[in-house]
Amino acid sequence: MNDYINAIEIKGVTKKYDGFTLDNISFDVPRGSIMGFIGQNGAGKTTTIRSILNIIPINSGEIRLLGMDHIKQEMEIKERLAVVFDELPFHDLFTARDMGRIFKGLYEKWDDTVYQGYLDRFQLPQKKKIGQFSKGMKMKLQIACALSHHAELLVMDEATTGLDPVVRSEILDIFLEYLQDENHSILMSSHITSDLEKIADSVTFIDRGKILVSGYKDDVLENHGVIKCSKADYKNIDRDDIISARLTDFGAEAMVSDRAAAAKKYSGLLIEPTTLEEIMVYYVHRNMKEWVGSADSRIASP
Amino acid sequence: MKLSHIKALFLREWRLTKKQFIGFICAMPLFCLFFWLIRASMSFGNLAVIFDTEEMLHEFSGMIYYMSVTTVAFVAVGSALSDIVAFSADLNANWLRYSYALPVTPQERAASSLIMKAIRLAAGLVIAFVNAVITAKISDMPFTADMVWFILAIAAVSMLYDVYMQCFVLRVRAAGDVAKMQVYAMMVLMIPAMLFCLKKMMTDAVGEPEFTSMDEMIEKGKTFFISHENVIIPATVIGFIVLPVLSFLLQTYLLRSFGDAKETTDEGRKKKSLFGKKNTEKEADAA
Known part of the structure; x- marks a missing residue:
C-alpha cells in the first residue's frame, strides 16, 4: 500500500494550449515532504496541478501519484488524495454539516470525529450557510474537508492566497501538523514565497511552462546568491555566470546559481544569500538578462 | 459504481435543488387551477353569459380540457426534467471542476443525476395525471386510456428535448455560457422548423378558408392520435426505455473529464469563450 518513494512523480509532461505550453516538465515530491511549487501568475502551476489530478488530459508524459498511474488507477489515487483550491468550490447555500454528510458518502475513510x-x-x-462565511472561514472549511479522510497526499493550488x-499562519501550522505523519506529503502551489520558505522541504520553480529549478529548498537557497556591486564591477562579470541582473542608479545586483563558484571567481565582490522570492524574480527576468529595478537599500554603493 | 457515491451525489443535488423543486410543486396546482376556474366560470361565473348554450359549453369544455391536459403535461414534465439550474450553479461554484478531484466516476455522476430526474419526472407525471382527471371531471369529458398515452407521449417528447439540450449544455464549462448555449440549441431546432413551415406555406395551394368548429378540431386531433396509435404508443414505450439510457450515456461521455474547456485555463490567462467573445472577469475568476 505504501511502497512508494515519491508521492508525486512527473516525467516529461507536456500539455499544449492555444498560446501556452506546459513544456516537458519533470519533478518529484518525495514521500513525507512538502514541496513548494512556485511561479508567477500564468506560469503553469494550475495547469500542472490540473494535469496531476487528471482534470485536464495531458498530451504526453507520465504522472505517478502514490506509486500509481494517474489515469489507470485514478479512483484509488483520489480516494487517498485531497485537494484544496484557492476558492471554495462548495455552494453558498450548503452548511458545514451538509458538506460532512456529502463527503462521508464519497470517501471510504471519511472520519466524522476528525471533521468535527x-x-x-x-x-x-x-448550521450557518457557507455563503455567510468569510474568506478565511471558507478556506478553513475546505481544509477541514480535505484532511478528514486520512489522505496521504495533499495538493494545494494557491490555498493561502488572499x-x-x-x-x-494558522493554516500553515495545520499543514506542519499533517506532515508529522511520515506517510503524508504536500504539493503546495503558491506565489507567496514567504509561506513556502517557512514550511517547504523542497521547491520547484516554474515559468512560462518550463521548470527552471527543482530541489531541496536549503540546497536551492544555498546554491543561489546575489552579487551586489557597482556598475563598473558588474561590467567585469561574465554574463554566462548570472541568471539575470537588476540595474539601479546606484549599482547592480546579479543572481548566480552557483554561489561557491562565483565566490571563487569574483572573490573581491560581495555575494549575499538570497530568498525564494528573489530567485523567482531573477529567473522570471532571465531572458532579458539585465533589467532596471527600483533602488534598494541593500545595494552596494558605487 | 458505488452506491454510497451515487447516494452522496444525489443528496448534494437534492439539497441544491430542493427549494426549486418545492416551488415547482407549489406552483403547478396554481397553474392547473387557472384552467379549472375558467371552466367553472363558464358554467357558474361571468363566462356563463357567453357560453349560454349547451352546444357552446360542450365545445369549449372540450377545448379547455385538451388545452389544460396538454399545457400542464408539457410544463410539469418539462420543468421537472430541466436540471440546467443545478448545472449552472455547479459551474458558478466551481464544484464541477472540484468534483474531478474526488473519487467519483462519470457513471456515478450520471446515475445520481438520472435518479434525480426520474423522481422529478414522476412528480411531473403525477401532477399531469391528477390535473387531467380533475379537468375531465369538471369539463364532463371522459378520461380514457388514450389520454394516458397522450400524456405519456408528451413526457417522451419532453425527455427527447431534454436529451437534445444536454448535447449542447453539458459541453459548457463557464456559467455565463449556459444561457447562450440554450438559446443556440433552440435556434438550431427552430430555424429548420420555421423554414419548413415557410416552404409549406409557399408551395401548398391556397384554397377557400373553411370554417371548422371546435368539436371538429378536437375530433380531428383525436382521430389523428387514434389512427397513429400503432406508432405513437410503441414510440412512447421505446422512448421511456431508450431516452434515459441515452441521457446516461451522454452525461457519462460529456462529463467524463473537465477537459480543455473553453474557460480560463490558468491564473490571468484567458481563452476565448464558446461564442468568440472574451470571458468576463467574473467568469475568468470563477474558472
Whole structure:
C-alpha cells in the first residue's frame, strides 16, 4: 500500500494550449515532504496541478501519484488524495454539516470525529450557510474537508492566497501538523514565497511552462546568491555566470546559481544569500538578462 | 459504481435543488387551477353569459380540457426534467471542476443525476395525471386510456428535448455560457422548423378558408392520435426505455473529464469563450 518513494512523480509532461505550453516538465515530491511549487501568475502551476489530478488530459508524459498511474488507477489515487483550491468550490447555500454528510458518502475513510475536531478547532458553525462565511472561514472549511479522510497526499493550488497573515499562519501550522505523519506529503502551489520558505522541504520553480529549478529548498537557497556591486564591477562579470541582473542608479545586483563558484571567481565582490522570492524574480527576468529595478537599500554603493 | 457515491451525489443535488423543486410543486396546482376556474366560470361565473348554450359549453369544455391536459403535461414534465439550474450553479461554484478531484466516476455522476430526474419526472407525471382527471371531471369529458398515452407521449417528447439540450449544455464549462448555449440549441431546432413551415406555406395551394368548429378540431386531433396509435404508443414505450439510457450515456461521455474547456485555463490567462467573445472577469475568476 505504501511502497512508494515519491508521492508525486512527473516525467516529461507536456500539455499544449492555444498560446501556452506546459513544456516537458519533470519533478518529484518525495514521500513525507512538502514541496513548494512556485511561479508567477500564468506560469503553469494550475495547469500542472490540473494535469496531476487528471482534470485536464495531458498530451504526453507520465504522472505517478502514490506509486500509481494517474489515469489507470485514478479512483484509488483520489480516494487517498485531497485537494484544496484557492476558492471554495462548495455552494453558498450548503452548511458545514451538509458538506460532512456529502463527503462521508464519497470517501471510504471519511472520519466524522476528525471533521468535527477541525470544525471545533476552526470555530466553524455547523448550521450557518457557507455563503455567510468569510474568506478565511471558507478556506478553513475546505481544509477541514480535505484532511478528514486520512489522505496521504495533499495538493494545494494557491490555498493561502488572499488570506490575512493570522489565518495563513494558522493554516500553515495545520499543514506542519499533517506532515508529522511520515506517510503524508504536500504539493503546495503558491506565489507567496514567504509561506513556502517557512514550511517547504523542497521547491520547484516554474515559468512560462518550463521548470527552471527543482530541489531541496536549503540546497536551492544555498546554491543561489546575489552579487551586489557597482556598475563598473558588474561590467567585469561574465554574463554566462548570472541568471539575470537588476540595474539601479546606484549599482547592480546579479543572481548566480552557483554561489561557491562565483565566490571563487569574483572573490573581491560581495555575494549575499538570497530568498525564494528573489530567485523567482531573477529567473522570471532571465531572458532579458539585465533589467532596471527600483533602488534598494541593500545595494552596494558605487 | 458505488452506491454510497451515487447516494452522496444525489443528496448534494437534492439539497441544491430542493427549494426549486418545492416551488415547482407549489406552483403547478396554481397553474392547473387557472384552467379549472375558467371552466367553472363558464358554467357558474361571468363566462356563463357567453357560453349560454349547451352546444357552446360542450365545445369549449372540450377545448379547455385538451388545452389544460396538454399545457400542464408539457410544463410539469418539462420543468421537472430541466436540471440546467443545478448545472449552472455547479459551474458558478466551481464544484464541477472540484468534483474531478474526488473519487467519483462519470457513471456515478450520471446515475445520481438520472435518479434525480426520474423522481422529478414522476412528480411531473403525477401532477399531469391528477390535473387531467380533475379537468375531465369538471369539463364532463371522459378520461380514457388514450389520454394516458397522450400524456405519456408528451413526457417522451419532453425527455427527447431534454436529451437534445444536454448535447449542447453539458459541453459548457463557464456559467455565463449556459444561457447562450440554450438559446443556440433552440435556434438550431427552430430555424429548420420555421423554414419548413415557410416552404409549406409557399408551395401548398391556397384554397377557400373553411370554417371548422371546435368539436371538429378536437375530433380531428383525436382521430389523428387514434389512427397513429400503432406508432405513437410503441414510440412512447421505446422512448421511456431508450431516452434515459441515452441521457446516461451522454452525461457519462460529456462529463467524463473537465477537459480543455473553453474557460480560463490558468491564473490571468484567458481563452476565448464558446461564442468568440472574451470571458468576463467574473467568469475568468470563477474558472
